[in-house]
Amino acid sequence: MFRCYICNEKITTDMDTIGIQCENCGGRVFYKDRPNVKKELKAR
């Protein structure tokens, strides 16, 4: 799952496609949206 870096819209286009754009704002910068990224680090 990817999200637009600018408007946070979900990107439904296949990321393998070259030259995809955000359908909402036309942005070309995306980031990976990972649902469970919570990492708990226990400091000692």
Ligand SMILES: [Zn+2]
């Ligand atoms: Zn966008």
